[in-house]
Amino acid sequence: MKSDFFSYLDGFNLITILVPRTFDNDHKKFTLENEFQKISLTIIKSQNLGVETKYSCSINDTIYLNQNYMVYDESRNQSFLRTGKIVRTELFDMMYDYDQDDLGITYSAASTTFKLWSPVAKEIELELIDLKGIKQYIDLRYQERGVWALTVYGNLDGYRYRYRVRVNETFKTATDPYAISSSANGAYNYVVDKDKFVPFKHEKPEFSGRKVDAVIYELSVRDYTISNTSKAKNKGLYAGLTEDLPNEGINHIKDLGITHIQLMPVYDFEGTDEVKKDLLYNWGYNPSQYNVPEGWFSKDPNDPYARINELRHLIDQYHQAGIRVNMDVVYNHVYNMGTFPFERIVPGYFFRFDDKGIRTEVSGCGNDIATERPMAQRFILSSIKWWMHTYQIDGFRFDLMGLLDIETMNKVDALVKSIDPSAFVYGEGWMMENTLPPEKRSHMGNQQFMPYIAHFNDAFREQIKGGTFSSTLGFALGGKVSTADLFYLFTGSAVDQYRFFNPNQSINYIECHDNHTFYDRAKALNKDLPEQKIKDYARLGLSFLLLSQGVPFIHAGQEFLRTKKGVENSYKSPDDINQIDWTLRDLHEDLVLSLKDLIRIRKTYKLFRLRQVADIKQMVRVVEQSIQTSTIQFVLTGLNQQIKVFFKNTYQDELLPAGEGFMCIFDGMRECALSKDHFLANKPGAYIFLKEV
Secondary structure (H helix, E strand, O other): OOOOOEEEEEEOOEEEEEEEHHHOOOOOOEEEEOOOOEEEEEEEEEEEOOOEEEEEEEOOOOOOOOOOOEEEEOOOOEEEEEEOHHHHOHHHHHHHOOOOOOOEEEEOOOEEEEEEEOOOOOEEEEEEEOOOOOEEEEEOEEOOOOEEEEEEEOOOOOOEEEEEEEOOOOEEEEOOOOOOOEOHHHOOEEOOOHHHOOOOOOOOOOOOOOHHHOOEEEEOHHHHHOOOOOOOOOOOOHHHHHOOOOOOHHHHHHHHOOOEEEEOOOEEEOOOOOOOOOOOOOOOOOEEEEEEEOHHHOOOOOOOOHHHHHHHHHHHHHHHOOOEEEEEEOOOOOOOOOOOHHHHHOOOOOEOEOOOOOEOOOOOOOOOEOOOOHHHHHHHHHHHHHHHHHHOOOEEEEOOHHHOEHHHHHHHHHHHHHHOOOOEEEEOOOOOOOOOOHHHEOOHHHHHHOOOOEEEEHHHHHHHOEOOOOOOEOHHHOOOOOHHHHHHHHOOOOHHHOOOOOHHHEEEEOOOOOOOOHHHHHHHHOOOOOHHHHHHHHHHHHHHHHHOOOEEEEEOOHHHOOOOOOOOOOOOOOHHHHOOOOHHHHHOHHHHHHHHHHHHHHHHOHHHOOOOHHHHHHHEEEEOOOOOOOOEEEEEEEOOEEEEEEEEOOOOOEEEEOOOOOEEEEEOOOEEEEEOOEEEEOOOEEEEEEEEO
């Protein structure tokens, strides 16, 4: 379709026309035409843009978004009417908000129905390839509320498919945004029979649903077993995470006492090659197919069922081991907006634009998903539901959650709890400027409007480990931190609303996949720091983490001084940077045992897992420090117990005044049972004393 100029449908009564100056004159007229209609347009505004003139024209008739229209000027120069800003109007949302949960495929042995939402498409074709490789193209029919549908009779199990969509002048190929199975590297989707998914054999482990009772352990499927130091046979794969290995993999996690693992992205992402698995590396924060498991971790990414069943089996095995499974999700951006299915199907709808019509990229990834729009929100909710029902996911960690809107996040939380009351939601609530009004942004500054959702507490990281982007030493590296800040962090950042209203909202962490590991940060700040001192400091950091109110979060390998060789942002660094070196587990077994004991102590004494600020205020106090020491003492009293915790970050000899009748239950390194009125401490660590009252 030849166009001499450009025209865009920017509203139900607004067309924007850009005319080259060579076509322009003082008597410009435009009509909008197709085989059924001829509508005269009224010019309401013109603007000289230099090489072209911009005309804003009103429409005084009804037009149909799934129909072809041409704009003609008085000389019969023509332009295909393209989809413009109309997709971001309130009326568009009102007219085309589709609330049924049947988009994608609906399979049976007798037929399969394909449904796609695109109010602005002019034509949609299904490209269908049978088991013999025979290809055919079949038209979908427009129904209502933007939905196109097609039912194909016969058993299509294992057939490949994708779409050809024409929104403007030309067809574009698109995969199904609602797909649940994929060929390698996302070339095609598969029709699959859900009855062929491997069944779950084990019930979910019991969990109170109180976030403060959780101990979260973050890991990457590939990183955990890809190293030559791992004894796993299925290195870097879903299957590798379930192998029965001594002091490694699932057994190591279970032995520590972890309640929840957090899998770094396992939805289908880009930045890797699913066939040539060692060619590229990526953490996975490059969403491509939200409801399809990643094929990079699969033994056979071209098999319609392999990645699905391998992930289901993994989760089932962790449930059998008493460990729940949380999933890292990225609904704030996609890897490539230009090739992402939604942009090809409904251009401009699913992403944010500023008031000048320029695409935003606050995420730093080239685009921001408009989670506040009804169909984007519905897609996220549908996706969450899919992962919980199909994969028995127990919780969700939201990447860059501060970019999403509060309404969507609260609906996510309500949905998650309606499916599993013990599941929970948390995320990165960073304060990030975006096009949403400030009061609608789901960052930690608005946590009072989303009280059941937790946030990563970067203040905890900065004060305990040290400055992520500065040379400031944290408390756990021997730095000076005020008594007030240590008290607020120890009490879940909730007393005096230091950050949150209750400790369930605070995900306490020292390291995660982002930024330096504790070991690497220690080396960056003091390259001459001996290994033994780093270990002592790391033990202090883990102690403060596990004994503080709130939700402890551990990065895989943190318990044995994991290093990424000094790389601060390893999102696409090779395996030799990101892989876990399991020889470190044996080398630093004493640190591993310390963490194991600390987790057991946390689980044993409810005073370390208080849920309400009122209880914390009543039961936890800080003892004023002497000017001669940086050691800080907390006293926890209640539930017929009194616990004294001393956190010491120096190597000077110090006599800790436990008091009469107290027993030392953690001596800075291990769990113990020593009757001590005083305790001589000479290195960093946590020293815990208990008295029954």
